[in-house]
Amino acid sequence: DGGITQSPKYLFRKEGQNVTLSCEQNLNHDAMYWYRQDPGQGLRLIYYSQIVNDFQKGDIAEGYSVSREKKESFPLTVTSAQKNPTAFYLCASTRGNLAKNIQYFGAGTRLSVL
């Protein structure tokens, strides 16, 4: 089945540690996105990529890094510089870059700090 796979489902980070969240899609979509959800807030955009080897910062990029070496993969690294990493992280993708293109989402990763 085509879709977006995020792993792991749950992740724990120790102080000062970098952790990487995986996002893989087999939909042949060009654009991919990372969102963060905190209680009482909407999904906030961390980073997005419209094409392989290119990505842009979203609204809350500080303390995060990404790469887009393959079309189907868009991993997110939560660095030690992110002081409040506890949140639910969602990855999404779209077929192109038109405003009307719907986003397809993964099931999310919940990150907690030990």
Added chain:
Amino acid sequence: ILNVEQSPQSLHVQEGDSTNFTCSFPSSNFYALHWYRWETAKSPEALFVMTLNGDEKKKGRISATLNTKEGYSYLYIKGSQPEDSATYLCALNTGTASKLTFGTGTRLQVTL
């Protein structure tokens, strides 16, 4: 940062009730308004994408309208069923790539 607001924050209705939610957004630089349904323990799924002022979309018992001049969209659910229980998200696209700015969502709970 754009401000997309949804109301109410949560809603509790009984099976068979009809209900509606509001999404408000800045009307300048409008390109598209998306609605998503997010059921617990699942991924958000698209319901509608609307691009034109006056657009109306329908999917079964769920429909949506759009007013881009005044900056709002309504989502209606007719005859709510327990399976409609979910968080309903609206999201605005202002034309920068296919970036979306999401509202905080309306959480709907339908009981028997």
